[in-house]
Amino acid sequence: xxxxxxxxxxxxxxxxxxxxxxxxxxxxxxxxxxxxxxxxxxxxxxxxxxxxxxxxxxxxxxxxxxxxxxxxxxxxxxxxxxxxxxxxxxxxxxxxxxxxxxxxxxxxxxxxxxxxxxxxxxxxxxxxxxxxxxxxxxxxxxxxxxxxxxxxxxxxxxxxxxxxxxxxxxxxxxxxxxxxxxxxxxxxxxxxxxxxxxxxxxxxxxxxxxxxxxxxxxxxxxxxxxxxxxxxxxxxxxxxxxxxxxxxxxxxxxxxxxxxxxxxxxxxxxxxxxxxxxxxxxxxxxxxxxxxxxxxxxxxxxxxxxxxxxxxxxxxxxxxxxxxxxxxxxxxxxxxxxxxxxxxxxxxxxxxxxxxxxxxxxxxx
Ligand SMILES: Nc1ncnc2c1ncn2[C@@H]1O[C@H](COP(=O)(O)OP(=O)(O)OP(=O)(O)O)[C@@H](O)[C@H]1O
Ligand SMILES: [Mg+2]
Numbered sequence: 432x433x434x435x436x437x438x439x440x441x442x443x444x445x446x447x448x449x450x451x452x453x454x455x456x457x458x459x460x461x462x463x464x465x466x467x468x469x470x471x472x473x474x475x476x477x478x479x480x481x482x483x484x485x486x487x488x489x490x491x492x493x494x495x496x497x498x499x500x501x502x503x504x505x506x507x508x509x510x511x512x513x514x515x516x517x518x519x520x521x522x523x524x525x526x527x528x529x530x531x532x533x534x535x536x537x538x539x540x541x542x543x544x545x546x547x548x549x550x551x552x553x554x555x556x557x558x559x560x561x562x563x564x565x566x567x568x569x570x571x572x573x574x575x576x577x578x579x580x581x582x583x584x585x586x587x588x589x590x591x592x593x594x595x596x597x598x599x600x601x602x603x604x605x606x607x608x609x610x611x612x613x614x615x616x617x618x619x620x621x622x623x624x625x626x627x628x629x630x631x632x633x634x635x636x637x638x639x640x641x642x643x644x645x646x647x648x649x650x651x652x653x654x655x656x657x658x659x660x661x662x663x664x665x666x667x668x669x670x671x672x673x674x675x676x677x678x679x680x681x682x683x684x685x686x687x688x689x690x691x692x693x694x695x696x697x698x699x700x701x702x703x704x705x706x707x708x709x710x711x712x713x714x715x716x717x718x719x720x721x722x723x724x725x726x727x728x729x730x731x732x733x734x735x736x737x738x739x740x741x742x743x744x745x746x747x748x749x750x751x752x753x754x755x756x757x758x759x760x761x762x763x764x765x766x767x768x769x770x771x772x773x774x775x776x777x778x779x780x781x782x783x784x785x786x787x788x789x790x791x792x793x794x795x796x
Contacts, residue, residue, distance in 0.1 A: 432545060432729050433759040434474065435512065436504040441493040442476075443469040444790035451794075453783035454506070454759050456774060460767040461787030467763040470787070471548070471733040474761065477503045477515055478544040478731075480527060480537020483552065488519045497521050505544050508728045515543055538580070545574055545728065547719055550735035553711045557699040561688035568625055568653070568689055571632060571718055575725045576624045586617040590680055598678040614683070615664050621684045622655050622663075629653040629689075631725060636717040643748055644709045646702070648694035656686035708740050709749075716752045723756065732760040737770065746773050754780065767795075 433454040439445050444466050459467050472482050472491070482491055492499045498520040505513045516528040517540070527534045529543060547570075555563045572579045593610040596602055633651055640649060657666045663683065670681050691698040691710070698710060719730045732753055737746060750773040753760050764770040767784060774782050784795040 432508050433506045434503050434731060435506045438502040439473040440500040441496040442473050442491055442499045443493060445469050446493060446790060448792045450792060456780055456782035457761045458770040458782045459761060459763045459785045459787060460770055465787040466790045467787050468735050471735055471761055471763060473501045474733055475546060475548060476517055477501045478546040480517060480540050483548050489521060492521055513543055515540060545730040546733055547715050547730050548733045549712060549715050554707060556711045556714055557691060557707055564689040565687050568629065571722060572624050572628045574722055575628055579624045582617055582620045586621060589614050589617060590685060594679045597675050611667055618663050618684045632717060632721050635720050636713060639713050639717050643713050644706055650692050652690045654688045654690055656684045657682040705740055709745055712749050719756055719758060729758045732758055734760060734762040737762050737764055750774060
């Protein structure tokens with residue numbers, strides 16, 4: 432899966448950018464505020480229909496413009512080329528197109544261009560709420576298991592109904608039993624999908640980690656959202672009174688998490704900033720490896736400001752992993768030399784270099 436062509440119009444300070452990226456390594460450099468992150472943001476928009484910086488669309492649209500457009504030609508792993516386009520207007524209008532056909536929502540885009548983002552927010556995998564880690568787990572499950580997304584959507588709906596029922600003064604036991612039955616079935620399905628993916632993930636992660644950080648005692652464990660020794664139906668009935676009192680369902684797959692510890696302590700509280708950066712990079716890289724192993728497809732990596740907080744040696748290691756994966760990568764940084772030097776040892780790779788100046792992008796040979 433590679434992006435062969437990228438056209439961006441009116442996104443932040445980029446008014447018209449037309450890139451033909453390398454199918455391997457693309458290095459994007461330029462001064463602060465020149466527009467580097469915005470290029471990655473455009474790719475993310477194409478992949479998921481949203482930015483990694485904001486959930487709002489207005490800040491993305493260039494000042495004084497009415498709408499933004501991003502178009503990409505994706506070379507799929509089966510050899511076919513797929514045009515994908517997205518546009519967003521100030522009035523809230525959104526349009527998503529695949530192969531020239533309008534698709535209903537951003538979720539319909541998500542399977543075409545799997546991307547992994549490594550940026551300063553990646554730290555949230557350690558420091559952030561369980562939601563961040565759940566999304567991390569579910570990225571893999573979504574791409575690996577086609578039945579996951581319908582089950583995930585169904586469970587959101589089911590929880591919404593059950594929670595609104597819990598808030599009523601009088602709860603019809605028959606109605607509650609109906610939602611509980613559906614919830615139990617869906618919870619088991621989702622848990623099963625996640626367990627299978629996480630087992631594969633853990634194996635790869637442990638191997639990668641040994642190479643990257645030499646710290647003993649790092650462990651990763653998947654928490655399903657309720658006590659693993661208990662059956663979900665029993666958990667649900669046992670927590671009914673509390674659920675009713677507080678008006679929502681406390682336990683279940685909506686509470687799943689990934690616990691990342693060092694000798695039993697929270698990794699975010701033990702590791703140095705640099706070590707944390709390496710750990711989250713390892714998580715992201717491991718996900719790409721497992722994705723490729725399970726699907727035969729490759730995910731694109733967007734790495735924003737690679738040099739920040741990593742020393743030269745560890746930058747080299749990260750580059751080595753990206754290289755070994757053989758995926759397409761887009762890496763930004765302020766200085767071209769710092770970006771390019773890590774790739775010099777990979778003789779057969781000639782990165783494409785792009786220079787960004789005040790929203791204009793030129794390819795540099
Ligand atoms: N809606 C908008 N319209 C026009 N310009 C915008 C808009 N939103 C942000 N900008 C500007 O776009 C520029 C590009 O920002 P971007 O974050 O892509 O820069 P960058 O090259 O990644 O910088 P840094 O090295 O500091 O991370 C910034 O100067 C920012 O002020
Ligand atoms: Mg930036």
